[in-house]
Amino acid sequence: MNFYTLEYLVKTQSADLILRSAIIIILLAIVILTSFKFMKDRMKTRLRDISIGIVVLTFILLGIQVEHYTQNNRDFSQSHVLLKFIESVATDNNISPYNIMVNSTTLKDGIIVRYNDEDYTVHLNNDNNSYTLERTHVINHNVYINGEK
Secondary structure (H helix, E strand, O other): OEEEEHHHHHHOOOHHHHHHHHHHHHHHHHHHHHHHHHHHOOOOHHHHHHHHHHHHHHHHHHHHHHHHHHHHHHHHHHHHHHHHHHHHHHHHHOOOHHHOEEOOOOOOOOOEEEEOOEEEEEEEOOOOOOEEEEEEOOOOOOOEEOOOO
16 A cells, blocks of 8 residues: 655646657747758758657647646645645644655545544545544555555
8 A cells, every 4th residue: 555745745736747848949949940951951841741740749749738737737736735634633633744645646445644643534524624534444555655565
């Protein structure tokens, strides 16, 4: 079972978005350079074919980026709510938020919270403004923190 710490949740919120954006910027720069080179030497159709291929690849990546952006935006807002939830649990139990782990990167009913070497199932009300913790026991005691095995 995977558990995630507060530090991990904060750190990984935008790493993928930055990487995909950098790749798209590099591809757009390559398209611009090959376009200028093609305009200079109009007789070489090889550069035109390469440019067309890169433009198509860039549009595909842009489409994927937009889809991931909307998903990341949803996950970011859910992750932000999860961070507030972790801080609330820490305040209610007088412990540091860095000592709390959860088994999900988004806040939803039924996630497991671990602190003080004990596991609790989270029950949320309909509007996610309040919660109850119920002591629970996990079947698989192989716990991986932050996805590391």
